[in-house]
Amino acid sequence: DARVTQTPRHKVTEMGQEVTMRCQPILGHNTVFWYRQTMMQGLELLAYFRNRAPLDDSGMPKDRFSAEMPDATLATLKIQPSEPRDSAVYFCASGLVLSFPGSEAFFGQGTRLTVV
Amino acid sequence: DAKTTQPPSMDCAEGRAANLPCNHSTISGNEYVYWYRQIHSQGPQYIIHGLKNNETNEMASLIITEDRKSSTLILPHATLRDTAVYYCIVRVPDSSNTGKLIFGQGTTLQVKP
Numbered sequence: 001d002a003r004v005t006q007t008p009r010h011k012v013t014e015m016g017q018e019v020t021m022r023c024q025p026i027l028g029h030n031t032v033f034w035y036r037q038t039m040m041q042g043l044e045l046l047a048y049f050r051n052r053a054p055l056d057d058s059g060m061p062k063d064r065f066s067a068e069m070p071d072a073t074l075a076t077l078k079i080q081p082s083e084p085r086d087s088a089v090y091f092c093a094s095g096l097v098l099s100f101p102g103s104e105a106f107f108g109q110g111t112r113l114t115v116v
Numbered sequence: 117d118a119k120t121t122q123p124p125s126m127d128c129a130e131g132r133a134a135n136l137p138c139n140h141s142t143i144s145g146n147e148y149v150y151w152y153r154q155i156h157s158q159g160p161q162y163i164i165h166g167l168k169n170n171e172t173n174e175m176a177s178l179i180i181t182e183d184r185k186s187s188t189l190i191l192p193h194a195t196l197r198d199t200a201v202y203y204c205i206v207r208v209p210d211s212s213n214t215g216k217l218i219f220g221q222g223t224t225l226q227v228k229p
Binding site: 004031033035042043044048055056091093097099100101102104105106107108109110 | 146148150158159160161162165203207209210212213214215216217218219220221222
């Protein structure tokens with residue numbers, strides 16, 4: 001059963017600490033999206049990649065957030081330093097896009113981040 | 117980007133059809149309509165998408181008006197497990213022809229016994 005795997009599922013950290021969230025896209029998918037969900041803002045697109053190249057990270061706070069794809073099987077989202085306002089659920093999604101619009105995006109179960 | 121407008125909430129009786137409307141009056145000719153849903157605490161789940169023609173799959177039907185300015189998602193026989201937030205999204209091609217999914221506030225569908 002192919003699925004997007006996100007780790008950790010839950011993370012509690014202190015303000016100022018570095019947080020790394022990981023995502024394993026579905027094997028063979030070439031597109032990865034990172035989203036953040038809060039009650040106030042809903043689902044916000046932070047960044048997305050195609051064939052490991054970043055396409056758009058305009059949704060990310062640049063000074064503290066970074067997203068990378070070290071290889072085709074791993075995407076990471078880092079926050080350094082973390083702040084209480086970063087508390088949210090972070091979702092990763094993957095899809096196969098050979099031409100627009102490509103396949104549907106499959107979402108992981110999310111990482112629930114709490115910064116105290 | 118084309119924006120979508122959905123009612124914030126709807127109720128539906130179990131076993132009846134749920135018809136969820138979406139307005140996307142600024143949609144362009146090459147932009148697709150997607151529907152996702154999010155059941156509490158889970159990641160969003162793909163339901164269906166379409167360009168011009170009506171579409172049907174095992175989960176739902178998508179009816180797109182001829183002028184493409186609005187669409188309706190139909191769950192033919194709603195069950196309690198269909199209670200969720202339903203998102204209507206217009207997928208717009210970007211410079212790489214990938215297309216991002218921008219979620220709005222969605223419609224909270226409550227299916228009642």
